Amino acid sequence: MNSKERQIIEGLKVVCKCKNIKQRDFLKHIKAGVATIEELKKATGAGSGTCKGKGCTPRIAELLNNRALTRVSTINYTYNY
Numbered sequence: 001m002n003s004k005e006r007q008i009i010e011g012l013k014v015v016c017k018c019k020n021i022k023q024r025d026f027l028k029h030i031k032a033g034v035a036t037i038e039e040l041k042k043a044t045g046a047g048s049g050t051c052k053g054k055g056c057t058p059r060i061a062e063l064l065n066n067r068a069l070t071r072v073s074t075i076n077y078t079y080n081y
């Protein structure tokens with residue numbers, strides 16, 4: 001499996017099960033600059049299902065943390081001399 005295929009499969013993972021909102025929907029907003037859990041919930045509709053965000057909030061936080069770590073590692077790589 002190549003990285004593009006892996007990316008597509010990851011994007012299909014459901015983050016908010018109550019509303020059936022997939023990872024790719026969150027990543028689209030994160031790439032556009034959305035940077036907080038509350039903003040992501042507002043942009044996607046996540047957190048408004050029957051569990052009121054108990055299920056998806058930790059997964060949204062993980063997506064944001066992973067994105068932040070990616071940015072840090074990119075910065076370290078870029079400025080590593």
Ligand code: FES
Pocket residue numbers: 015016017018019046047048049050051052053054055056057
């Ligand atoms: S999993 Fe997102 S509101 Fe329940």
